[in-house]
Amino acid sequence: MTLVSKDILKAAEILHKEELVAIPTETVYGLAGNIYSEKAIRGIFIMKQRPLMNPLIVHIHDLKQVEELTSSFPEKAQELARVFWPGSLTLILPKSNKVPDLITAGKDTVGIRMPHHPVTLELLKQLEFPIAAPSANPFTKISPTKAHHVKDYFDGTLKMVLDGGDCKNGIESTIVGFENDQPVVYRLGAIALEDIEKVIGKVVVKNKKENAPQAPGMMARHYAPQTKIILVNDVASAIQQYPNHKIGLLLHHEIDNFNEVQHIKYLSKTGDFKEAASNLYGAMHSLDQLDLDIIIAHRFPEKDLGASINDRLKRATQ
Numbered sequence: 001m002t003l004v005s006k007d008i009l010k011a012a013e014i015l016h017k018e019e020l021v022a023i024p025t026e027t028v029y030g031l032a033g034n035i036y037s038e039k040a041i042r043g044i045f046i047m048k049q050r051p052l053m054n055p056l057i058v059h060i061h062d063l064k065q066v067e068e069l070t071s072s073f074p075e076k077a078q079e080l081a082r083v084f085w086p087g088s089l090t091l092i093l094p095k096s097n098k099v100p101d102l103i104t105a106g107k108d109t110v111g112i113r114m115p116h117h118p119v120t121l122e123l124l125k126q127l128e129f130p131i132a133a134p135s136a137n138p139f140t141k142i143s144p145t146k147a148h149h150v151k152d153y154f155d156g157t158l159k160m161v162l163d164g165g166d167c168k169n170g171i172e173s174t175i176v177g178f179e180n181d182q183p184v185v186y187r188l189g190a191i192a193l194e195d196i197e198k199v200i201g202k203v204v205v206k207n208k209k210e211n212a213p214q215a216p217g218m219m220a221r222h223y224a225p226q227t228k229i230i231l232v233n234d235v236a237s238a239i240q241q242y243p244n245h246k247i248g249l250l251l252h253h254e255i256d257n258f259n260e261v262q263h264i265k266y267l268s269k270t271g272d273f274k275e276a277a278s279n280l281y282g283a284m285h286s287l288d289q290l291d292l293d294i295i296i297a298h299r300f301p302e303k304d305l306g307a308s309i310n311d312r313l314k315r316a317t318q
Contacts, residue, residue, distance in 0.1 A: 003160045004147050008119065011162040012126040020044060022136040022150040023123060024164025025115040027088050027172050027190050028143040028281065029150050030059070030133030031158075041102050041132060047157060050139045054213060055104045056132040057090050057111040057173070061124035069110055069130065071096050074178055076200045083199050086116040088169050088190035092177030092215055103132055111215055113173055119164035135172065136161075140221050142288065142316075145170050145281045170278035171308055175215040176203070186215035188308040190277060207311065221318035223281070225288035229295040231313045238296045248287040250297040252276050252309075263290055273305035280309055284316070 003010075011021045018037040023030050031048060033040030035058055045052055058069060063081065066073055070093040077091050095110035104110050115121065124131065135143040136150045136158075144150045145167040150158070174189035176196060183203040185193060197203055208218055227248070232238040239247060239258060248263040253271035258264065265283035267276035287295050297313045300306030 002151050002155045002158045004151055004163050005160060006119070006163050008123050008126065008162065011123055011160055014159050015040075015123075015127060015131065019159050020047065022144075022147075022154070022158060022161040023120045023131075023133055024147070024162060024167065025059075025117045025120055025133070026167060026169045027115070028145055028167050028170070029136040029147070029161070031136040031150075032059070032131040032133040034127075034129045035100065035103055035132050036129050038100065038102060041100065044132060044134065047154065048134060048137070048139050050134065052102070053105045054139075054216060055107060055111060056134050057113050057216060058099070058103065058130045059120070059124065059133050060112060060114050060130050061086075061121050063114075065130060066093070066112060069096055069099055069112060070094055074181070076181075076183055077176075077178065079199055080176060080196070081114075084191060085114040086121065087114070088116065088173040089113065090173045090175040090187075090189075090215070092175060092186065107214070109177065109214070111175060117164055119162060123162065134216060140224050142223055142225055142284050143172065143281050144285075145278075146285075149281075149285055166282070168278055169274075170280055170282070171305075171312055172217055174308070175217065177214060179204075186213075187217040188311045189217075190305070190308065192273075192304045193307060194304060222315040223284075223312045224316040224318070225284050225295065227288050227292050227295050229284075229297055229313070229316050231297045231299050231310070231317050233299050235296060235298050242294055242296075245293040246291070248290060248292045248295045250283055250287065250295055250313075252298055252300050252306075255298075263287060263292065267309075273300070273309070276300070277305050277309055280312060
């Protein structure tokens with residue numbers, strides 16, 4: 001049985017033994033291991049069934065750790081760190097020789113994040129090493145935003161889930177790197193593109209790459225339930241296309257009452273994007289447990305966090 005506990009010292013003890021612990025962050029739960037332990041890092045890839053060519057994100061608690069992990073820290077990256085760390089931003093930076101190639105899938109860059117969760121920040125302070133922590137779910141499956149999501153996935157194979165409550169932001173970090181000094185967004189996430197651009201100006205979005213991705217979350221299929229899911233602009237028309245089907249709806253605000261559909265999840269009845277992002281994966285997990293024939297998701301306006309939520313829903317449909 002996997003232990004679900006709030007015991008930070010117990011989690012630190014397990015990590016010091018080169019074993020894995022699921023940790024809470026403000027985005028999603030992560031599957032954590034010591035970045036300097038080949039045993040732990042290979043264990044992450046094995047437990048998640050994640051391809052080795054898909055790099056991991058390193059989690060830190062202090063800006064000083066960036067010096068240890070990188071060979072340079074561009075000015076625009078520093079500006080973003082000053083504004084958004086701790087928080088839901090991952091920076092792709094030139095790596096130092098200290099960072100194992102296994103973490104970076106052989107690339108000369110490393111993804112670094114300082115999570116904004118008191119439990120995990122306290123855990124990181126107890127450790128003599130940073131941790132790698134991709135989402136604590138099998139590869140391509142729905143990311144976990146509650147401790148029990150992780151336990152459901154890995155009960156009996158994972159030593160411990162460090163319980164930090166529900167993840168408030170609910171979708172993964174926004175990932176920003178630099179190509180010839182030009183800021184590039186490799187993954188839309190919990191910090192809106194518009195908020196990034198307010199700090200460093202216009203950025204390029206390159207958030208899909210199947211082979212040798214620069215960052216996590218770039219694979220076409222990701223974040224997917226077992227149940228078939230479609231993303232539509234017109235929910236009423238989509239329902240009519242599936243007569244005699246057991247349908248679940250994923251809606252971003254309260255719209256016409258669909259009497260013929262029993263299972264409706266409102267991500268936000270008022271259209272609040274932050275609330276919707278926070279509720280997205282929890283709602284997907286709930287609908288996926290109902291033995292439905294199909295989940296119909298209502299497309300968000302392509303702005304602010306709506307673009308990030310649409311990105312997750314599009315990858316779930318592949």
